[in-house]
Amino acid sequence: MSVLVTISSLVYLISAVCYVIGVHLMRSPKTARRGNGLSAVGMFIAVIMIVITLIVEGKITGIGWTVLILGLALGIWYGVTRARKVPMTDVPQLVSLFNAVGGGAAAVIGIFDYTVLANGSHLAVAFSLPVLLDVVIGGITFSGSLIATGKLSGHVSGKPISFPGARLINALVIIAILVSAWLMIGLPTNMWFVTLCLVASLIFGLLMTLPIGGADMPVVVSLLNAFTGLAVAFAGFVIDNQVLIIAGALVGAAGTILTLQMADAMNRSVANILAGGFGTGDSNDGGAADDTPVNVKETTADDIGLQLAYANNVMIVPGYGLAAAQAQHEVAELAKLLTDNGINVNYAIHPVAGRMPGHMNVLLADVNVPYDQMKQQEEANSMFENTDVSLVIGANDVTNPLAREKGNAISGMPILDVDKSKAVVVIKRSMSTGYAGVQNPLFSLDNTQMLFADAKKGLADIIVSTKEYINQ
Amino acid sequence: MSQELYSNLAIFVLSLLVGFEVMSKIPSTLQTPMMSGANAIHGVVVVGAFVIAAEANNWFFYCLAFLGAFFAAVNVAGGYTVTDRMLGMFNRPKKTTPKEDDEK
Numbered sequence: 001m002s003v004l005v006t007i008s009s010l011v012y013l014i015s016a017v018c019y020v021i022g023v024h025l026m027r028s029p030k031t032a033r034r035g036n037g038l039s040a041v042g043m044f045i046a047v048i049m050i051v052i053t054l055i056v057e058g059k060i061t062g063i064g065w066t067v068l069i070l071g072l073a074l075g076i077w078y079g080v081t082r083a084r085k086v087p088m089t090d091v092p093q094l095v096s097l098f099n100a101v102g103g104g105a106a107a108v109i110g111i112f113d114y115t116v117l118a119n120g121s122h123l124a125v126a127f128s129l130p131v132l133l134d135v136v137i138g139g140i141t142f143s144g145s146l147i148a149t150g151k152l153s154g155h156v157s158g159k160p161i162s163f164p165g166a167r168l169i170n171a172l173v174i175i176a177i178l179v180s181a182w183l184m185i186g187l188p189t190n191m192w193f194v195t196l197c198l199v200a201s202l203i204f205g206l207l208m209t210l211p212i213g214g215a216d217m218p219v220v221v222s223l224l225n226a227f228t229g230l231a232v233a234f235a236g237f238v239i240d241n242q243v244l245i246i247a248g249a250l251v252g253a254a255g256t257i258l259t260l261q262m263a264d265a266m267n268r269s270v271a272n273i274l275a276g277g278f279g280t281g282d283s284n285d286g287g288a289a290d291d292t293p294v295n296v297k298e299t300t301a302d303d304i305g306l307q308l309a310y311a312n313n314v315m316i317v318p319g320y321g322l323a324a325a326q327a328q329h330e331v332a333e334l335a336k337l338l339t340d341n342g343i344n345v346n347y348a349i350h351p352v353a354g355r356m357p358g359h360m361n362v363l364l365a366d367v368n369v370p371y372d373q374m375k376q377q378e379e380a381n382s383m384f385e386n387t388d389v390s391l392v393i394g395a396n397d398v399t400n401p402l403a404r405e406k407g408n409a410i411s412g413m414p415i416l417d418v419d420k421s422k423a424v425v426v427i428k429r430s431m432s433t434g435y436a437g438v439q440n441p442l443f444s445l446d447n448t449q450m451l452f453a454d455a456k457k458g459l460a461d462i463i464v465s466t467k468e469y470i471n472q
Numbered sequence: 473m474s475q476e477l478y479s480n481l482a483i484f485v486l487s488l489l490v491g492f493e494v495m496s497k498i499p500s501t502l503q504t505p506m507m508s509g510a511n512a513i514h515g516v517v518v519v520g521a522f523v524i525a526a527e528a529n530n531w532f533f534y535c536l537a538f539l540g541a542f543f544a545a546v547n548v549a550g551g552y553t554v555t556d557r558m559l560g561m562f563n564r565p566k567k568t569t570p571k572e573d574d575e576k
Binding site for chain 1: 474476477480483484485487488489490491492494495496497498499500501502503504505506507508509510511512513514515516517518519520521522523524525526527528529532533534535536537538539540541542543544545546547548549550551552553554555556557558559560561562
């Protein structure tokens with residue numbers, strides 16, 4: 001081992017330790033930010049080390065430096081600008097975009113190293129197999145994550161997309177990937193083999209993601225994130241660099257666990273999600289209401305204002321509809337108005353409220369809702385009995401008491417026991433069912449009233465009327 | 473099997489196990505930031521972009537090196553910045569000005 005290799009191996013080891021400890025620290029809210037910072041430090045020293053290595057080795061050409069620095073500068077500028085400016089509601093699609101390019105970069109490395117040797121030479125399986133896995137997984141995550149980004153941001157329909165002959169095309173694409181695998185591993189190198197492999201993998205990524213509904217996208221993004229980790233690890237095999245292997249495998253494994261937990265919190269299985277075609281994506285967005293439950297009591301913003309102004313304990317139950325309507329500012333304003341007048345306000349946050357697990361906490365924190373007002377499911381459920389008014393905003397399935405019974409689509413799903421509070425007010429755009437497609441008996445309970453409105457507009461009206469009653 | 477491949481494989485398998493172990497149960501509040509944080513970590517692929525740039529010697533390879541560097545830089549820089557922004561919201565001191573800069 002030369003001195004340089006020894007030093008760089010040790011530095012990469014330190015950087016790998018930073019990632020592991022960083023992820024470990026990110027498991028608790030108190031230390032999470034420090035954990036991310038530590039992992040960034042690990043990343044920084046790894047980059048410094050590779051810069052030093054390149055300078056000392058002196059193999060890289062002037063043009064090499066130029067394209068490298070240009071690419072990095074543009075990438076950093078683009079990534080940081082997007083990350084700084086993104087509204088918190090749009091974070092999921094941005095993470096998915098960052099994941100796509102990570103997979104793309106891994107695939108590029110595999111293609112590069114294969115093409116450098118694409119002169120008809122025979123490759124050892126120990127080299128060609130990691131290249132193959134790198135390109136296949138990297139290609140799938142690149143196109144798949146781009147579709148996921150499109151679905152989350154609305155550029156691609158959130159509805160499951162399928163077309164006649166999809167199965168046949170799927171089968172053909174899988175055969176193409178297998179053929180390219182055989183060509184790349186079994187035959188002397190040829191530029192076209194890796195091209196076929198890349199194109200087939202990109203198409204497979206599209207076909208895999210298109211049939212999945214928009215509401216399942218968070219789990220898909222998390223799964224593709226784990227995939228990218230593996231692609232990066234295989235890229236590490238290709239260029240024989242251990243820090244890529246360690247970090248990639250770490251993300252691959254940790255991402256898999258995270259994916260399972262997310263799917264679990266949404267009461268779905270990963271296999272089910274990948275089979276696709278479930279639900280119509282975005283819930284709460286209009287849709288036909290064919291078998292509307294009877295005895296639904298409609299109310300007005302004025303009446304809700306009166307109830308809130310005279311309540312002691314108010315519980316706000318935010319759901320996907322709130323995030324979709326971007327009404328978090330209004331909800332914070334209403335809560336502040338009530339709190340300032342001595343009314344006790346809390347938020348009951350279901351694990352999967354919002355776009356993805358934990359997303360609602362981020363949205364509310366963004367509009368300065370105090371952390372101690374955000375009650376997680378268990379704590380919230382113990383408070384509903386003493387709650388005068390529960391204000392359900394754009395949430396549906398997570399409040400459905402049917403989950404406590406057997407034999408329906410949401411049986412056993414953890415829910416918020418909103419129906420135990422003294423009065424329930426539901427702000428919702430229509431009577432359409434939630435994502436699970438199950439009617440919600442909560443809406444026809446004696447103590448429930450409905451306000452059919454867009455969350456933003458409805459809340460603005462309620463703020464006006466609440467002010468009037470408080471000032472009387 | 474070469475010594476090199478064997479040690480890489482051992483590192484890979486053990487790192488997978490560490491990943492499974494270190495993850496255990498995550499409170500749902502932190503699942504989105506955690507995903508974003510893990511996403512930033514695989515931005516380490518940027519090191520690979522340097523390695524291929526050093527080997528590039530014709531226009532096709534320069535293009536690939538540029539693409540790799542650009543993609544990886546977006547992943548790593550954007551990933552850490554957005555994760556830090558998200559986590560910064562959880563323990564922000566009361567009544568700060570809404571505009572806060574996260575230098576990373």
